[in-house]
Amino acid sequence: MKADKAKITRLLKTARGQLDGLLKMVEDDRYCIDISNQLMATQAILRKTNLEIMHAHLDSCVREALEKGDSTDSNEKLNEIMNILDKILK
Numbered sequence: 001m002k003a004d005k006a007k008i009t010r011l012l013k014t015a016r017g018q019l020d021g022l023l024k025m026v027e028d029d030r031y032c033i034d035i036s037n038q039l040m041a042t043q044a045i046l047r048k049t050n051l052e053i054m055h056a057h058l059d060s061c062v063r064e065a066l067e068k069g070d071s072t073d074s075n076e077k078l079n080e081i082m083n084i085l086d087k088i089l090k
Helices: 005-027 032-068 071-088
Strands: none
Touching (some): 032 071
């Protein structure tokens, strides 16, 4: 992985903390809207984390494949990106 590991780790630990908080909210029978807001905040952190990883992938792995001129590797990397985008946009 070429992304900033410290940043990714921090974001994932934050999301994990939010998930733990969500579990406690459910166990404590908290107000539905409060739980929903916390869920959306957790999803936003996970989206941000994925975006950081994808930017790093494009900037390193995909760029390297294109610069090498290896059309098979380049096409494979581009297909991977398209598949991820399909999943994100569903």
